[in-house]
Amino acid sequence: MAEKKGFPMPLEVEYPKELQGWEEMYPPTYLFSKERQEWEEKHFWFHDKIHAPEAMYPLDLIFQEAWQISLSQYTTRVFCIPPAQGIAQRMVGCYMYITPVAPPPPEIIGEKAGLFQKRVFYVFDHYDELWGMWLKKFRALGEEMEAIKVPEDFPKFESDDTVFPEPRGYYTSFEVMEAWDKLVNLMIKGWQFHFQYLNLAYLAYLLFTDTCRKLFPGASESTIGKLVAGAYVQMFRPEEELCRLARLAAAVPEIAKLLKSDLPAEKKLETLRKTAEGNDWLVEFEKSKDPWFYVSCGSGWFHYEGSWTTKLEIPFGYLKSYVERVERGEKIERDLPAIDKERAQLAEEYRKLIKTDEDRKAFDDTYKAVRTIYKYAEDHLFWVEHWFHTIWFDKVREFGRLLVKRGILKDVNDIYLFNRFEVPNLMEDMATTWALGEGVPSGAKYWQAKAEKRKKILEAAKKWNPIPAIGTPPEEIAEPFTIMLWGITTDKVNEWLKGSAVAPADVTELKGFASSAGIIEGKVRVVKLLEEITKVEQGDILVCPTTNPAWAPIFTKIKASITDIGGLTSHAAIVCREYGIPSVTGTGIATTVLKTGDTVKVDGNTGIVKILKRA
Structure with a gap:
């Protein structure tokens, strides 16, 4: 029997020359090292395509840094799930890889068991009241972040009210640095709250399935x-608000006509303000907007995705479609x-x-x-990855504008080219240069050169196809969360090891997780890029790497979904079950093998997709 080809060990990975210097963008603890080589080589690392499918901008890594600590501590130190340990992260050529840490010694498992029984089942028994408490404190945290004041500029001279009747003792230089530190600390704290019940939600699903x-x-x-x-979950509330607004608009012909037009969103708002009926509708629109439009246009993990609040064309595009469907007499709401x-x-x-x-x-x-x-798996998703992250991105942009105004950086978004430990250096340089007086040069040329270099590295990384995994795979993938959330199975790893021996055109059948029941035939719509979601038409079968919560409005349009990534508790699996449409997740190759217009049969009962006819 031929020996199976393996994956490279962590320190054996080869990188394109265009990626030279990528390591300096990330904290040193995120790099594979000789000091930890023995431990790192004992583990099997795979590319986290759920949370980090794309090349990672250094500042966007903060969310990953935060969840590595939070997810892991709830498993190991708080709720003490007996055999489980944390999920470790490493960067590989601008992409993030993860591994479930090997189980602890038997005596530790025994110690954890007692704490597990006492703590976990208490939460199960009291969850409804605990959720109310969680939401109250989390919203307060977001409001605290929103209240952070970022100066628009450094003053030529501090104002009199900072001197009289008593000199304040600290000034704009300190306020800027303090504001940044507070912003970062609140984000880390928010992610501590994020996993407060999430592992237990997955655990409850696991116990029930067993x-x-x-x-x-x-x-x-x-x-x-x-x-x-x-x-009833709050991640669907933004879509429900769109349905409500669409029905209100459909009842007023002038508003319906305007929303169905191809005018830009801002022009529609401007026109609505000119009539009494339009202003009445705008009152309802504003009620929905805060907080329910604090929804990322993507996953919420990347600064460049934008949100419904910054890209109004997205919700107005959905409204246009909904109004048209209401007028045709179609049901637009989820039939809960x-x-x-x-x-x-x-x-x-x-x-x-x-x-x-x-x-x-x-x-x-x-x-x-x-x-x-x-x-909780979907409730927390709106409040953390969407509402909270939208506030974060707004605040970071304020700091970016300040750095541009003071000449430290050239572009507002260049702040994302520096990790969270480096940004304070930019802030201190900016504050120091101001404090020293007139005619003092900053380190702007150094920062700008570094930013330009990193832009080129990231562009090169986007063109690189990183290997799916690193290290020696176990004989069997048995860690339940790896299977349930990431969709990584023994069969999946074996497919990776085979490589791409089979040409996409020769594939006649795809296999994945039977994530949502039902059988349907139809034509597929392949969506790889965020902006392509607007092309989805009524009756399409959606094919994508993974679904984003902001796409909820299209789930009343599509007949089924097929994803490359994700297991039984992934977002695609959950949302399809909630909309009652068939879904096969974690096929690994759907977006590569299928083309828009192909006819397929999706069997959500067995996890098999048959290709019936090529476009």
Whole structure:
């Protein structure tokens, strides 16, 4: 038997010459090193295409830095999930790779077990009240971030009110540096809150699926997923607000006509302000806008994605489509009652199959837990990755504008070319130059040269196709979160090892996770870039690397979805179950093999996609 080709070890990875110097962009702890070589080579590292599919701008890494600590500590030190440890991160040529840390020694697992029982099931039993407390403190955190004052410029001289009746003792130089430090600290703290219940939501799903597999050996993954569907979650609220606004507009012919037009969003707003009916609609629009338009146009992880508040063409594009559909008599809202009714009937049918009181209690307990806490997986998503991150990006832009105004950087977004440990150096240089007086040069040429160099490296990284994994893969991928969220399985790793031996045109069938039940045939729409989402038409089957929460408005348009990345608890899996449409996630190659216009059969019950006809 031929020896299977392996992946390179961490220090053996070869990089294009155009990437030379990439290492300096990231904190040193993010680099593979000889000092940690023995430990690093014991682990299997894979490219995190869920959270970091693209080349990483240094400042955008802050979210990854924050979740590495937060996710891991809740597993290892807070809720103490017995065999589990954290998820470690490393950068490889501007791309982020992760690995589940190997389990701890048996004695530590034993210590954790007692704490796990006491702490985790308390949260399951009290989740509804705990969620209210979480939301209150998290919104307060976001409001605190929004209230940070970033000076528009440094004054020629400090004003009299900073001197009389008593000199204040600190001035603009300190305020700028303090404001930046506070902004960073609040972001790190926000991500501490992010994972407060997320691991437990995934754990509840895992416990429930394990119970179902034991009690109902023939139950498919998609059926188990359907048992969990039908939840009211706040990540869908932005879309619900668009539906509400569309129906209000459709009731007033003049407003409906305007929203259906091809005028730019700003022109539509300007026209609406000229009439009483238009102003009435704008009152409702503003009610929806804060907080529900604080939605990223992408995943929320990258500064260049923008949000509905900064790219109004996105929500107005959805409104145009919704108004047209309302006028055609179509239903634009998610049919939650029907999904919930189907879920309840299915649960009752399965419950009737249980023969013993003990098994019935196991089913009831795990089902109650997952139905209670699992909605956190989508609820937190709106408040953290979207609302909170939108505030962060707005504030960072304020600092970027200040750095440009003082001549330190050339472009507002150049601030993202420096990591969170480097940006304070820019702030201090700016403050010091101002404090020293007139005619004193800053280090602007140094910073600008570094920014230009990094832009070129990142552009080169975007053209590079990084390897899917590093290190020695285990005989079997068994770590449950790796499978459930990232969709990394033993079969997937074996496909990576085979490489691209099969030409895309020769592929007739794709396999992935049966993430949402149902069978449908239709033509696919391949969406690789954010701006392509507007091309999705009624009845399309969406094919994409992974879905973004901001795409929720198109889920009432599409018949099914197929993704490259993600497991049973990925966003695509959850959202398709909530909209009652078939989904196959984690195929690995859908966007490579399929072309817009191809006809396929999506089987969300088995996780198989058959290619019926090429475009």
